[in-house]
Amino acid sequence: MSNDPVPHESSSLHHLAEKAxxxxxxxxxxxxxxLAHFVLKGAEGATEEQKEIxxxxxxxxxxxxSADITALATQILTRK
Numbered sequence: 001m002s003n004d005p006v007p008h009e010s011s012s013l014h015h016l017a018e019k020a021x022x023x024x025x026x027x028x029x030x031x032x033x034x035l036a037h038f039v040l041k042g043a044e045g046a047t048e049e050q051k052e053i054x055x056x057x058x059x060x061x062x063x064x065x066s067a068d069i070t071a072l073a074t075q076i077l078t079r080k
Contacts, residue, residue, distance in 0.1 A: 013038060017076035024069035032061040035072045050075050 013034070020027055020035060027035075036057035039046050046054075053068045 013076060017073040020069050020073035021077060024066040024073070027069060029061045032057050032064055032069060035069070035076065036061070039072050039075055045079065046075055 016027075016031055016034060020031070036054040039050055039054040040058075050071055053064075053071055057064045057068065057072065
């Protein structure tokens with residue numbers, strides 16, 4: 001258990017990103033969309049490539065590649 005007080009949304013997003021990084025193809029459509037929304041709207045420092053991946057994920061969450069899901073997860077896990 002962490003000593004840092006983390007808001008529930010941030011905590012659940014972090015857990016989702018960890019799951020996406022470990023097993024990207026096991027994510028549901030909704031989970032992929034949640035990652036994509038965060039990268040587009042809330043992620044400071046997201047690269048243009050990550051933003052493009054997020055846009056593709058919102059258009060077709062079931063057709064997104066594992067490597068692309070991992071890229072979205074990495075952006076969330078490495079943010080400060």
